[in-house]
Amino acid sequence: MRHALLSLAAMFLLCVTAHAQGAFVPPSPDGWQRTSSTQRQSEFPKVNADGEYWFRFSAPATARDVKLEFAFQEFPAQQDADGRWNVIAKAPKVGYQIVRWIVDGARLPDPGLEFTFSNGWVSTIEIPSPEDGYYLMRDVPHGDVREHWFYSQIEGNWRRAYVYTPAGYDSQPDRRYPVLYLQHGAGENETEWTHTGFAAIIADNLIAEGKIEPLIIVMNNDFVYRPGDNRGRLALADKWNENYEEMFLTEALPDIEKHYRVIPDAAHRAMAGLSLGGMLTGTVGVRHSDLFGWLGIFSGGVVSEPALLNKDTVKLVFETCGSQEYPERIQQNVAELKELGFNAATYVSPDTAHEWQTWRRSLYQFLPLIFK
C-alpha cells in the first residue's frame, strides 16, 4: 500500500514538476533589439551587442521538455514567470539558419521569425557575416526579379520561373544579354535563389563594381511532374532527371528566348545550381554542353561522365562545396577534367557545410568567371 502510494506520488510529481515556472530570469531589456529576421509584428527574437540571441516561445500549456534548435545545435529552454520558454545563445554559425522549437518531441517553427520554404516551411534567421558583405543591399542600381509564367505541355500545367533582369534592361530595349540558368536544391523551389541566396543583390553589386557584365539569371523549379507522377516528397527519385531535361530544353529555354533579350548561343549561356540543381547541371547541363558553355556545380557532386562534355563549346566547369563537405572529391574531379583538356576550377567555402552560405559564396565566385 505504502509502495503503491509512493509510486503514484512519484509519477504524479513527474507530471506536475515539469510545469514549475520562473526558472528563467529575464535580463535587463536595455541593449536588446529585434533581429533583422524578426517579423514585423513580433518583439522576439532579439539580439544584443555581444551577438547573443534571445528567443521566446509560448508553447502549449502542457509542454514539459522544450528545446531550441538553432543552426543545427540544440539549446535547453527555461520558462519565465509567465510560463513562456526562453533561450539566450550565441549563433553557432553565420548566414541563413533554421530555428525550431522542439516541444516534447514535436518540431515547431518560431512564429516571431520570417519564414521560407526549405524542406517545408521553416522559420529562419539571418546571422550577420561581416566578411560576406557582397550580398548586402548597397546604394547601387538594382535589377528587377520577375515572376514569369509559361505553359508546360509536359505537365499540362502552368509553371513559374523567376527571371532577374539587370538595371537598365528596360531603358535599352535593343540590348541583348548573356543568361545564366540557375537551379535550386531538392528542399526548395524557384523562389529561393533570390529570396535566400540573394542572387539578385550579388549580381547587382558585382555589376556596379564592374566585376561582371550585366546578365539575365533564370531560376526554374527543378521538379517536373507528368500527369500521374507522384508529386510527393519521393517524386525526387521518380524520373525527375528525364522530366526536367525535356521540360527545360523544349519548353523553359525556348520560352525565355522568346520573351527575354538573351544572346542565344553556348558562349553566352551558362547553367549552374546547388545540390540537386548542381546534379541537374552535372547531368542535363553536361549532356547538352553544346548549349551551355559555362557549368557550375555547387555542392552537387562532380562531372561523372566527362566524355559527354563538348570540347568545342565548354569554356569552364566550376565545382564548389563547403569545407565540411567533400573538397577532395571536387579537386580530384577537376584535376581529371583538366587532364582531358577542359578549363576547370574549384572553390571551397571556408567553415561551411551543405548550407546557403556555401552557395551564396559559390555564386559570388562563379559570376566573375563566366561570359569572358
Added chain:
Amino acid sequence: MRHALLSLAAMFLLCVTAHAQGAFVPPSPDGWQRTSSTQRQSEFPKVNADGEYWFRFSAPATARDVKLEFAFQEFPAQQDADGRWNVIAKAPKVGYQIVRWIVDGARLPDPGLEFTFSNGWVSTIEIPSPEDGYYLMRDVPHGDVREHWFYSQIEGNWRRAYVYTPAGYDSQPDRRYPVLYLQHGAGENETEWTHTGFAAIIADNLIAEGKIEPLIIVMNNDFVYRPGDNRGRLALADKWNENYEEMFLTEALPDIEKHYRVIPDAAHRAMAGLSLGGMLTGTVGVRHSDLFGWLGIFSGGVVSEPALLNKDTVKLVFETCGSQEYPERIQQNVAELKELGFNAATYVSPDTAHEWQTWRRSLYQFLPLIFK
C-alpha cells in the same frame, strides 16, 4: 491516508488518460488526394470528392486538448492509433482561409500547408469557389510581376514594391500604360495582392477577355518608418498615414514614373486598397485626388471628407465591402458623394466578411470601371 491516495490517483489519471489513443479511425484512403494548398513534401491535408478535408497533425507528445481552427471555426481533433491528431470537416467558407492547430491553448500552424504572411506567418488553404473562376490560371497571355527596389530617403532604407506589367509590355517598348497603385491591408505586406489576391491573374484574364485595357499595377508596402519609429505591431498607430503620404508621393510614385512606362496624369492613374490600404486611399488618395482620377476603397471605410475630392479630376469613387461587413455605410456614403456631383458606386460581396474573397471580387469589379 486513503483520501490522499485517491486524490493522488485521480490527479495522476488526469495526467495520463488524455494520452489514450486510437479514438480516430481513419477512413479508407481511396478517393482522398492532396489539396491544391498541400505543400510539395506533405501528404496531408487531403480532400475527397464530397468536399471533406482531412487534416492530420503530430502534436507534442504531452498534448491533451487539440482543436483545429479552420476558416474561423473550431473542430475537435481525435488521435489515431499512432498518436497523430485528425480532423475531417467540410470547409466553412470558400476562398483563402487560415488553418491553425490549437494545442492546449497554443496556436500552431499546419506544417503540411502552404504559408503566407497575414498578421504573422500562417498556414493557409485555398477552398475552391466555382462562381469565382475569374481568378483561376487560364491559357491566356500572362504579364510579369516584378520585384522592384528603390531607396527611401525618408526611411534611410531600401523599399520593395511589386509591379505587374501586362503581357506585351516588353515587345512594345514605346507603349505607355495607365497605372493602378494597389495597397495591402494592415496584417499583410506588398506581396499579398498578387500572392493571395491573385491580382495579376485577375488582370491577365480581364485583358484577355477584352474587358479592360492592359495596365500596370504597383503594389507598395503600406508601412513607412522613419529612423527611430516603432517598427513593431503598434507602428500602425504611429504616424503611418503621414509617413506613407510623403514616401508614396515624393519617392515611390516618381520612382515608378522613372522606371516604368506609365501615363503620368490623373485620368490614367488610380489608387485602391483593402482594409488599411482602403483607408490610405480614403485619406492620401482623396487629399491628392488631383493626381488620382479613380479611387477604390475595399473594406476600408468610406470617404469621410468629400470636400477634399477634386471635382475636376475625380472620375470615380468605388466603395466595397463584404455583405457581413457594413454595406449600408458605404451605400450611404456613395449616395452623399453622388449628391455632391461625383461619379460613385458600391459593390457588396455576397456572403463574405473582412476576408480575401471580398477583395478579390472587389478588384474584379473595380478594374473594368477605371481608365474609361
